[in-house]
Amino acid sequence: MHPRLLKTFLAVARSRNITRAAEMVHLAQSSVSDQVQSLEAELGAVLFTRSKSGLELTPAGLALRPIAEELLRLDGEARAAVQAASGQTSGVLTIGALETIASARLAPWLPGFQASHPDIAVRMKVTDSGTLLRQLEDGDIDVAFCFNRRDVPNGGADQRFARQTIAAEPLVLIAAPGQNLVPCDLAALAAKRFVATEPGCIYRHMFDTAFAEAGIGASGFAAEVGSIGAIARLVAAGAGLGLVPRLAVSDAVQRGELIELPWPGRAQVAPLTMIWRRRRVQPPALRHLLAAARDTLAPPHSGTGSGSESANRSKALFPNNSGKAVVS
Known part of the structure; x- marks a missing residue:
């Protein structure tokens, strides 16, 4: 056969x-x-x-x-x-990613990787987290980059897959320019109108968890939309507030289209994780990509947090993370 x-x-x-x-x-x-x-x-x-x-x-x-x-x-x-x-390192790799990770992290990073490994051709597929896992299971992609759920041990890891968290991406509260809202506590903030993604999306899970950890539920939504880009545009138009990964809106904040407000509760972060299939022998091309991603694909220090603050948030969330990927 x-x-x-x-x-x-x-x-x-x-x-x-x-x-x-x-x-x-x-x-x-x-x-x-x-x-x-x-x-x-x-x-x-x-x-x-x-x-x-x-x-x-x-x-x-x-x-x-x-x-x-x-x-x-x-x-x-x-x-x-x-x-x-035989010492071969060439090959074709297909990586999958959430749209925000693909545009904000992988797009700037991949040219450098390919310049260092010209014998490795890289393709990219952009889709939602559920589809990424199905594509990984079916062998349609070699590695997936997505945000991990913090409420499930090891992200609900299937033993067929290996996972490595490579960064802790801050979640930020965003609003339209000119809104002088300074939320004093989470209860007051929860009473505001928000723009969020639809239930079942990893971004919606992050939003719900941010309030649930304090025993508070958000009161209502101005809109539920299917992408972070749409959330940013609706928030900029004054439809409501948003709570999203910083990487998705950092450019819009720098351009003055959005403002970042202080979050009154415990700092929220999204674990940026790469997932790949376990094998007795990993293809050399994939091994090189995993090592490069582990060592160099990390978010730049931006926004209101300093480098040490970002490191402290990461250590608090991942106290046992050695920073070394185990390529299984």
Whole structure:
């Protein structure tokens, strides 16, 4: 069974749709159908059946799926082992990230990494945190950069994945210029109108946690929108206040489009984390990228906090973090 056929089979199994599977593996729909038929002919069994909700795995397909996943994992490890043994460092890496991390952290950082490693080609996919984890699980990306949830130990870590927190990004309270609001306590602040992302988003979780830790719930929202960029624009227009990672709005604050207000409670930070799949042997290209990200991809000291204050916030949040990534 050729790995290419197994990858296509898994794409169809996960998407339950030939069109979506073709997009996932970058093939024409006819090629996806041909590859599935070739695999069925090789195995002598029908792998899919049609239903009203899409393509369903047959008993034979269900039996093949976990084995196909394991075979592709072993194929990747075999290639990585050969590359490591022969001293090869070249390769193609696909990284995934939240939009704010991609634009504010990865975009300025990647050119330097690629200049230092010209034999490593890097692609980037930008999406939400839930999709990032699915893409990592499916092998569509090699590493994900996102914000970790602090209410779940180890971010609810799947043992198939390794995680490393590389920075503690401050959350900041933002408002439109001209608003002379100086909140005296969290209770008074919670009574104000906010612009936030929708429930289920990692940014909304950060917002809710900031008040929940003090036993307070925000009273209402001026708007719930799907992106940090939209929040910044609505806040700048005077729709309400916002609580967002500083990296998402630092440029707008510097341009005077937004102002940063003091947060009356305990300083809030968002753990910026990279996640990758555990392997017995990591591809050399990925190992280089992980090491470079650990050592150099850190937020610059900005805003009202000094470098020592930022370090103290990081130590308070991650007291056992040695700063060294364990590449598993």
